[in-house]
Amino acid sequence: MRRVYPREDRCINCHLCEVACIVEHSKSKHVIDAFHVEGLRFNREDSRDVIDPVEALAIGRAKPLNRTRVDVVDSVFVSTNCRHCAEPDCVLACKNGSLYVNHDGRVLVDEDKCVGCWMCVMACRYGAIQRNPTRQNVPDVANNGINLHCDLCPDRDVPACVWVCPTNALVFEDREVA
Amino acid sequence: MEYYEEQDRLTTLGLRRTRKDDWHHGFPEYKVERDDDRCIRCLVCVRQCPYEATFYDPERGRVYNRDENCVNCRRCEMMCPTNAIEIRPWGAFRDNGNWKKGTIRAVYKQADTGAVNLTGLGNDAEYVSYFDRMVLDASQVTNPSIDPLREPMELRTFIGRKPEKWTDPEEYPNLRCEVPIIFAPMSFGAISLNFQKGLARAAREMGTYFNTGEGGLHPDLRDFGQNAMVQVASGRFGVDLNYLNQGAAVEIKIGQGAKPGIGGHLPGEKVTVEVSRTRMIPEGSDAISPAPQHDIYSIEDLRLLIYALKEATEYRKPVSVKIAAVHNVAAIASGIARAGADIVVLDGFRGGTGAAPTIIRNHVGIPVEVAIAQVDQRLRDEGIRHEVSLIAAGGIRSSGDVVKALALGADAVYIATAAMIAVGCTVCQQCHRGRCAWGITTNRADLAPRLPVDIAAERLANLIDGWAHEIKEMLGMMGLNSIESLRGNRLKLRGVGMTQVELDTLGISQAGR
Numbered sequence: 076m077r078r079v080y081p082r083e084d085r086c087i088n089c090h091l092c093e094v095a096c097i098v099e100h101s102k103s104k105h106v107i108d109a110f111h112v113e114g115l116r117f118n119r120e121d122s123r124d125v126i127d128p129v130e131a132l133a134i135g136r137a138k139p140l141n142r143t144r145v146d147v148v149d150s151v152f153v154s155t156n157c158r159h160c161a162e163p164d165c166v167l168a169c170k171n172g173s174l175y176v177n178h179d180g181r182v183l184v185d186e187d188k189c190v191g192c193w194m195c196v197m198a199c200r201y202g203a204i205q206r207n208p209t210r211q212n213v214p215d216v217a218n219n220g221i222n223l224h225c226d227l228c229p230d231r232d233v234p235a236c237v238w239v240c241p242t243n244a245l246v247f248e249d250r251e252v253a
Numbered sequence: 254m255e256y257y258e259e260q261d262r263l264t265t266l267g268l269r270r271t272r273k274d275d276w277h278h279g280f281p282e283y284k285v286e287r288d289d290d291r292c293i294r295c296l297v298c299v300r301q302c303p304y305e306a307t308f309y310d311p312e313r314g315r316v317y318n319r320d321e322n323c324v325n326c327r328r329c330e331m332m333c334p335t336n337a338i339e340i341r342p343w344g345a346f347r348d349n350g351n352w353k354k355g356t357i358r359a360v361y362k363q364a365d366t367g368a369v370n371l372t373g374l375g376n377d378a379e380y381v382s383y384f385d386r387m388v389l390d391a392s393q394v395t396n397p398s399i400d401p402l403r404e405p406m407e408l409r410t411f412i413g414r415k416p417e418k419w420t421d422p423e424e425y426p427n428l429r430c431e432v433p434i435i436f437a438p439m440s441f442g443a444i445s446l447n448f449q450k451g452l453a454r455a456a457r458e459m460g461t462y463f464n465t466g467e468g469g470l471h472p473d474l475r476d477f478g479q480n481a482m483v484q485v486a487s488g489r490f491g492v493d494l495n496y497l498n499q500g501a502a503v504e505i506k507i508g509q510g511a512k513p514g515i516g517g518h519l520p521g522e523k524v525t526v527e528v529s530r531t532r533m534i535p536e537g538s539d540a541i542s543p544a545p546q547h548d549i550y551s552i553e554d555l556r557l558l559i560y561a562l563k564e565a566t567e568y569r570k571p572v573s574v575k576i577a578a579v580h581n582v583a584a585i586a587s588g589i590a591r592a593g594a595d596i597v598v599l600d601g602f603r604g605g606t607g608a609a610p611t612i613i614r615n616h617v618g619i620p621v622e623v624a625i626a627q628v629d630q631r632l633r634d635e636g637i638r639h640e641v642s643l644i645a646a647g648g649i650r651s652s653g654d655v656v657k658a659l660a661l662g663a664d665a666v667y668i669a670t671a672a673m674i675a676v677g678c679t680v681c682q683q684c685h686r687g688r689c690a691w692g693i694t695t696n697r698a699d700l701a702p703r704l705p706v707d708i709a710a711e712r713l714a715n716l717i718d719g720w721a722h723e724i725k726e727m728l729g730m731m732g733l734n735s736i737e738s739l740r741g742n743r744l745k746l747r748g749v750g751m752t753q754v755e756l757d758t759l760g761i762s763q764a765g766r
Binding site for chain 1: 301692
């Protein structure tokens with residue numbers, strides 16, 4: 076199975092993979108619309124644009140979140156996303172079966188089932204699972220949101236992050252080890 | 254950035270003030286225009302700018318610029334995913350043909366600092382380009398042109414001393430170049446290791462050579478020794494017996510076109526651990542090469558070093574001597590040939606550099622076109638042209654320039670600035686600052702990965718391949734089928750818009766004659 080692998084010696088910390096991910100998972104798939112029309116930006120916590128995600132959802136301005144994330148340690152950068160492990164810890168940890176391994180090997184989440192308990196976040200050894208606060212399946216509970224992780228862009232031949240990377244720091248290939 | 258108080262430095266615009274000791278930054282040269290309707294605040298530009306010319310203000314949720322820091326490297330323009338950025342020249346002084354913007358700013362800068370203005374890359378002053386005033390011949394009716402797509406065309410050439418009569422080839426080591434284009438000396442330290450690896454790989458792929466410059470040969474490049482010319486400069490950085498024997502040829506660097514008469518200068522900030530190991534100098538120390546080679550004060554001294562290097566390499570490698578093209582270059586080159594050199598490199602005044610005083614870069618030396626013509630003629634007159642190969646360096650911008658340089662008498666050319674442009678250089682002339690936004694002239698850990706080795710190698714090989722095709726086309730057009738028939742064939746050149754003295758110096762005729 077082909078997966079996205081980062082090459083940290085090539086990552087230049089531009090975060091274009093995040094932009095591409097957001098655009099690919101938006102409704103319009105248009106870069107400016109994805110940011111300016113579909114959503115008010117609220118994923119950047121240092122931004123004044125931060126508004127309550129539930130509020131954003133209520134006014135229909137919730138744009139998708141980036142499923143890959145560039146981690147920065149000193150001058151080492153690496154784009155982290157779901158490894159789609161062959162034997163995923165997150166799926167074992169999931170208490171209600173909303174995470175599953177798809178027939179094609181991808182680890183996917185049933186967005187209608189996830190209750191936001193975050194066992195998957197605890198279990199993932201790569202830190203590749205985030206919370207998506209724009210959705211909530213359990214009403215009247217503190218807003219936990221649902222699981223958000225890479226889906227390997229099912230509509231594309233090559234995931235958007237790999238396609239956009241200017242230095243080929245992300246590769247989409249079949250390797251022996253998961 | 255010193256224009257703002259420390260706490261405002263990277264987050265807000267703050268209050269800008271004019272500092273009497275930093276006047277040249279008071280007039281920004283470029284303005285970064287950002288279309289806010291398009292800006293999606295992805296902050297790619299902020300992260301990519303190594304000059305701190307752009308920043309994000311979280312209070313206002315907007316991206317702002319410190320235009321005075323912008324050097325017009327255009328990295329942000331290229332990386333912006335929405336094409337929201339445009340960089341424009343800004344801050345023109347009152348129109349004055351004599352006091353141009355750069356001249357005025359240079360005075361400001363020196364009045365600010367009292368120091369020597371440094372710069373990178375090659376001469377940017379508006380001198381006459383003789384390459385642009387020469388035109389090539391083509392075959393019509395009376396002699397057939399050759400179609401390189403259907404007929405064989407040879408670009409292979411051999412660089413080094415040629416025997417007078419048949420003899421054992423072992424005695425006359427030559428460099429075999431599949432194309433007459435060699436990557437010019439650029440040292441590891443001045444350029445990133447990735448770029449040098451890219452040069453090495455492209456050289457191997459295209460059957461040509463790269464030159465280590467004076468910075469030694471990094472252990473990772475030992476495998477590419479067969480395609481390396483190793484340089485011995487006045488600083489002797491990284492030179493040992495092993496180094497000399499790794500390369501395909503040894504080059505003695507006397508001078509550099511961008512700064513004839515002064516030695517190389519690698520600022521301490523660029524001397525990282527790897528650079529210090531390769532150069533065999535302490536980390537963080539300035540690597541300042543002496544202006545002359547202190548064991549060479551005469552042609553006789555040069556002969557001693559040439560033969561010392563030949564002894565060290567057991568006469569198995571050609572020895573090259575690189576000089577800057579200066580006045581009286583023909584006599585100097587003749588002396589070098591007689592001193593036993595196998596290759597003479599003439600570096601014209603448009604040649605680039607990693608760091609040089611602006612005043613020297615812009616005012617010292619002569620164009621390589623006249624140097625090649627004069628040296629070739631002088632060596633022919635003296636009957637020793639076969640004893641050395643000539644390499645033209647400094648100012649080769651296209652395959653047209655290559656063909657013209659060969660027709661003037663060069664055996665091959667060096668390209669460096671063109672190679673840098675091939676991998677992203679935008680000619681912003683900030684090489685000396687060690688924070689190249691394109692990862693070419695820096696080894697800073699966060700910047701160097703911007704130029705991956707495979708991308709560099711592929712683009713460089715493409716460039717050489719493209720030029721090789723064009724050279725073949727031009728040869729065929731002139732009715733020639735090998736590079737050997739072009740060398741020194743000045744009948745294929747004509748001058749346009751030159752004086753008789755200029756034509757005579759170049760040894761070519763006026764167009765139409």
